[in-house]
Amino acid sequence: MRRAADGAGRGAATGSTPRGGGVTGEDRPVVARATSQGPWLFGVRHHGPGSARSVRAALDAVQPRAVLIEGPPEADELAHLAADLEMRPPVALLAHATDDPGRSAFWPFAEFSPEWVALRWALDHGVPVHFIDLPAAHTLALRAADDLATGKAGKAGRGDDGENGTTGRAGEEEERPPGPDGPPDADADASADAGGEPRRPHPEALRVDPLAVLAEAAGYDDPERWWEDVVEHRGGTGAGTEDDAGETALASFHALGEAMGALREEFGDGGHARDLVREAHMRVRLKAARKEHGDSVAVVCGAWHVPALARRTTLAADRALLKGLPKVRTGLTWVPWTHRRLARAGGYGAGIASPGWYGHLFSAPDRPVERWLTRVAGLLREEGRQVSSAHVIEAVRLAEALATLRGRPLAGLTETTDAVRSVLCEGSDVPLALIEDRLTVGDVLGEVPAAAPAVPLQRDLERLQRSLRFKPEAADREIDLDLRKENDAARSRLLHRLRLLRVDWGAPTVSRGGTGTFRESWRLSWQPELAVRVAEAGVWGTTVASAATARARSDATSAGQLADITALAELCLRAELSDALPEVMRALADRAALDTDVGHLAQALPALVRSVRYGDVRGTDTASLAEVAAGLAERIFVGLPPACTGLDTDGAQELRHRIEAVHTAVGLLADTAAARVDGAGLRERWRVVLRAIADRETAPGLVRGRAVRLLLDEGTLDEEAVARRMGLALSPGTPPPDAAAWVEGFLGGAAGGGMLLVHDERLRQLLDVWLASVPAPAFTDVLPLLRRTFSAYETGIRRTLGELVRRGRPSAGDPAAGGGTLPGAPADGFGAGLDLERAEAVSEALRHLLGDLAQVGAVDGGAG
Known part of the structure; x- marks a missing residue:
C-alpha cells in the first residue's frame, strides 16, 4: 500500500511510470500510456482542477474516436447542450421520476470538473460522447426500494449521493465523507466479486475513503493535502511542450490507477456493494463502444472504478448482475447549480470544501498564488479595508515560505489563508470569514440555455422573471417592495404564488423601511433544488397563476385546522388569486361554524383580520372576510373568559399570547372594516371581556395581569x-x-x-x-x-x-406622595447633595471661563 501511494505521488509529480500493478492483456483497457492504442481509462476525482487539466492534456495526446463519461446514459440526448453559448457552469443534470418529481437525482458539473472538460473536448472535436453509468431509471427505483425496505420513505433529511450525483427527495441530502469520486452507498452487508460470488467485506472496508488510505500510507495526516500535492499542484500542469504535458498526464493516470488497484485488492468493494452493479453496466457500455468505435475509446470515471473497468469479465456475467433491476420512468434536463452546493458544507457528499479556490486554480494561466491574493486584496478594498500592494507582496512571500517549510510543491489554500490572516487581515478572523464566503466558496450561479427541456410551469416562471427583471441569484439578498408601484406589486404576487406552490425562492422578513401595509421585505436565495420543486408543482398547472390557484383550492379542502385556512386566505389575498378565494372562503366559513375550541378561534382571527387589512390595501373586496372575522371575534368574546380557568403555567403562557394577538386583531378590524362591522361596538365589547378576565379570581395571575395592562394602554383603566x-x-x-x-x-x-x-x-x-x-x-x-x-x-x-x-x-x-419637595431634598435624577470640597476644585476654572465669557459679551454688546 505504501508502495502504491508513493508510486501515485511520483507518477503525478514527475511523470514517471511506476512498475508493477499495471493492467496487461491484449483485450483489456489500459490505464493511460501514450504508446498504447486504447481504450484508455482516466481515473479522476470529481470537481478536481488537476484532474481536469490532466484529462484535457491526455485527450489531446491520444485523440480518441469516442469519449465515455461516468453519468446517466439518458443524458446522451442532452449532451450537445453543453456546447450552447448560453450554458454557463456550474450546472447539473437533473433526473426525476415522472410520476413523482420529488424523487430526483443530480449530477453536478463545474467548469473545473474533469467530466465537464471531457464533454466539452468531445463536442469541440466532433467526437461521439456517451454516458455509461447505471441509468437514472434504475438509480431512482433502487433508492425508492431502499427507502421502502428501511422505512425511510418520505423521511425528512434523508438523501443519498452517488459517485457524481445526489439522489433523494429535493433538499434532503446528507453529508458524506469525500473520496476520489465520493463514496457510494454502503447499505449491504456483503459484496461480490466480478463473477458475482458473494464474499464478506474487509472489516475496515465499511465506508472506505480511498484518499485517506493513500494519504496515510504516504505519511500524510490530511487526505486533502495529499491529493493537492500529488495532483492539483503538480500533475497535468502542462509544463513544457504539449507532448510532455500529455505524457505527464498519462503517467499520472497510470500511477493513480495502480494505487486504486492496490486498494481494491485490499478492501474489495470498500463496503459499497452497489458499485458492483454500476461497474458491470459501465463495462457493458465500454464493450459496446469498442465494438462500434474500435479500441480508440477514452473513459473518464471516478478513480475508484478504474480497476473494475480494467478487469477481464464476460458480457454474460455483467448482464447477469444487471438482470431484474427495478426501474421507473424518468425525465432529464439541465438545471443551474451553485458553488455553494458544490461545497461539502452544502450537503453534497462528493463535494469539495473550496469550489471558488479550485475554480481559480483551474482558470489561472500562471502564478496562481499571486493572482489569488490580488483578488483577496481587491475584495478587502471594496469592503473599506486599507490594503496595499505591499501587503500582497508580503503575503505571497509568507505563503511561499510556509509551503517550503511544510514540504509542499506549491502554496495551497491552507498556506494562502494563513498568509491572508497574518498580513492582510492583521490576525483577525472577521474579514477572513468574508473571504471564505465570497471567494473560497463563492456564490456563482450557473445558467442553462432555453433549449433545455423543462416543464411548462418552469417556462412560465422564466418568462415572468424576465418581464419583471427579477433574475435569480445564488447569494442571499434582501429587497424592499413598494406595493403602490406596479412592478413591485407584480413581484410580490409572484413570490406569494411561489410560496403557495412550496417554491420558497423568497421568505418574508420584517420591513426595514417602516411598518406600513404598502411595504414588504423579502430575503431571496435561489437554490438548485428549487428546480425540483418547480417540477413537482407542474402537476397543478402550466402557469404560475393557474398552478397556485389549483394548489390553494386543494389546500383549502385538506386543511386540518381553522388557523391553516385563515393563513391560506391571507396568502391568497396577497397573491391576488381571486379565482381561489371563494372556495377558500366557503371552507373557512364551514370550518369556523363547526370549530368550538376558543384557542383555535383565537389563533385563526389575527390572520383573518390581516387578510381584511391587506385586501383594502390591494383593492380587493373583503366584505365577506370582514363578516366572518366579526363573527369569529364575537364567539371568542363569549368563550374566552371561561377558557381562562384551570390552566397550568404553559397553558397560561399560550393563552396570554393569544389574548395579545386578539387584542391587536380587534383593533385592526375595528379600524379597517368600520363600514362593514360595528367597529366601536366591537372594540367596547372586547374591553368588557378584558375587564371580566382582569377581575376573574380563578384566572391565572399571568393572564389577569396582562388584561389589566391592555386596559391601561387602551385608557379604559x-x-x-x-x-x-x-x-x-x-x-x-x-x-x-x-x-x-x-x-x-x-x-x-x-x-x-x-x-x-x-x-x-x-x-x-x-x-x-x-x-x-x-x-x-x-x-x-x-x-x-x-x-x-x-x-x-x-x-x-x-x-x-x-x-x-x-x-x-x-x-x-x-x-x-401628595406633598411638596422638602428643603434640601434631591431633585429626581440627582445625588443626595452638593459636595463642596469637589466643587471648590473647579471653581477657579469656572471663574476664568465666566470672566472670559463676560468680556466677550461686553465686546459684542459694544459692537452692537
Whole structure:
C-alpha cells in the first residue's frame, strides 16, 4: 500500500511510470500510456482542477474516436447542450421520476470538473460522447426500494449521493465523507466479486475513503493535502511542450490507477456493494463502444472504478448482475447549480470544501498564488479595508515560505489563508470569514440555455422573471417592495404564488423601511433544488397563476385546522388569486361554524383580520372576510373568559399570547372594516371581556395581569384603578408565585413595561413594597419569574430602575406622595447633595471661563 501511494505521488509529480500493478492483456483497457492504442481509462476525482487539466492534456495526446463519461446514459440526448453559448457552469443534470418529481437525482458539473472538460473536448472535436453509468431509471427505483425496505420513505433529511450525483427527495441530502469520486452507498452487508460470488467485506472496508488510505500510507495526516500535492499542484500542469504535458498526464493516470488497484485488492468493494452493479453496466457500455468505435475509446470515471473497468469479465456475467433491476420512468434536463452546493458544507457528499479556490486554480494561466491574493486584496478594498500592494507582496512571500517549510510543491489554500490572516487581515478572523464566503466558496450561479427541456410551469416562471427583471441569484439578498408601484406589486404576487406552490425562492422578513401595509421585505436565495420543486408543482398547472390557484383550492379542502385556512386566505389575498378565494372562503366559513375550541378561534382571527387589512390595501373586496372575522371575534368574546380557568403555567403562557394577538386583531378590524362591522361596538365589547378576565379570581395571575395592562394602554383603566388591582394582586394573602406571575403579565410582553415603572412612582413603590415583604423561603421561587420579566428590558431602563430603587422610597414631601419637595431634598435624577470640597476644585476654572465669557459679551454688546 505504501508502495502504491508513493508510486501515485511520483507518477503525478514527475511523470514517471511506476512498475508493477499495471493492467496487461491484449483485450483489456489500459490505464493511460501514450504508446498504447486504447481504450484508455482516466481515473479522476470529481470537481478536481488537476484532474481536469490532466484529462484535457491526455485527450489531446491520444485523440480518441469516442469519449465515455461516468453519468446517466439518458443524458446522451442532452449532451450537445453543453456546447450552447448560453450554458454557463456550474450546472447539473437533473433526473426525476415522472410520476413523482420529488424523487430526483443530480449530477453536478463545474467548469473545473474533469467530466465537464471531457464533454466539452468531445463536442469541440466532433467526437461521439456517451454516458455509461447505471441509468437514472434504475438509480431512482433502487433508492425508492431502499427507502421502502428501511422505512425511510418520505423521511425528512434523508438523501443519498452517488459517485457524481445526489439522489433523494429535493433538499434532503446528507453529508458524506469525500473520496476520489465520493463514496457510494454502503447499505449491504456483503459484496461480490466480478463473477458475482458473494464474499464478506474487509472489516475496515465499511465506508472506505480511498484518499485517506493513500494519504496515510504516504505519511500524510490530511487526505486533502495529499491529493493537492500529488495532483492539483503538480500533475497535468502542462509544463513544457504539449507532448510532455500529455505524457505527464498519462503517467499520472497510470500511477493513480495502480494505487486504486492496490486498494481494491485490499478492501474489495470498500463496503459499497452497489458499485458492483454500476461497474458491470459501465463495462457493458465500454464493450459496446469498442465494438462500434474500435479500441480508440477514452473513459473518464471516478478513480475508484478504474480497476473494475480494467478487469477481464464476460458480457454474460455483467448482464447477469444487471438482470431484474427495478426501474421507473424518468425525465432529464439541465438545471443551474451553485458553488455553494458544490461545497461539502452544502450537503453534497462528493463535494469539495473550496469550489471558488479550485475554480481559480483551474482558470489561472500562471502564478496562481499571486493572482489569488490580488483578488483577496481587491475584495478587502471594496469592503473599506486599507490594503496595499505591499501587503500582497508580503503575503505571497509568507505563503511561499510556509509551503517550503511544510514540504509542499506549491502554496495551497491552507498556506494562502494563513498568509491572508497574518498580513492582510492583521490576525483577525472577521474579514477572513468574508473571504471564505465570497471567494473560497463563492456564490456563482450557473445558467442553462432555453433549449433545455423543462416543464411548462418552469417556462412560465422564466418568462415572468424576465418581464419583471427579477433574475435569480445564488447569494442571499434582501429587497424592499413598494406595493403602490406596479412592478413591485407584480413581484410580490409572484413570490406569494411561489410560496403557495412550496417554491420558497423568497421568505418574508420584517420591513426595514417602516411598518406600513404598502411595504414588504423579502430575503431571496435561489437554490438548485428549487428546480425540483418547480417540477413537482407542474402537476397543478402550466402557469404560475393557474398552478397556485389549483394548489390553494386543494389546500383549502385538506386543511386540518381553522388557523391553516385563515393563513391560506391571507396568502391568497396577497397573491391576488381571486379565482381561489371563494372556495377558500366557503371552507373557512364551514370550518369556523363547526370549530368550538376558543384557542383555535383565537389563533385563526389575527390572520383573518390581516387578510381584511391587506385586501383594502390591494383593492380587493373583503366584505365577506370582514363578516366572518366579526363573527369569529364575537364567539371568542363569549368563550374566552371561561377558557381562562384551570390552566397550568404553559397553558397560561399560550393563552396570554393569544389574548395579545386578539387584542391587536380587534383593533385592526375595528379600524379597517368600520363600514362593514360595528367597529366601536366591537372594540367596547372586547374591553368588557378584558375587564371580566382582569377581575376573574380563578384566572391565572399571568393572564389577569396582562388584561389589566391592555386596559391601561387602551385608557379604559386609569392609574388609580390599576394601582388598586395591583395592590390586591400583590397583597400578603396572595401566594408569592401567583403574585410574581401577575407582575410578569402586567410588565412583560409588549414594549413599555419598563418605562411605566420608571415614570409611575406609585406602581414602582407598590412593587417595591411587595417584593421586600416576600418571605425568604418563597423568594427563591419568585426570583426566576422576576428575572425573566426584567431581563427583557433594555439595559438603560434596568439601570434607571436600579438607581431609583437604590435611592429609596419618596419622602413625605415628595409630589408622588401628595406633598411638596422638602428643603434640601434631591431633585429626581440627582445625588443626595452638593459636595463642596469637589466643587471648590473647579471653581477657579469656572471663574476664568465666566470672566472670559463676560468680556466677550461686553465686546459684542459694544459692537452692537
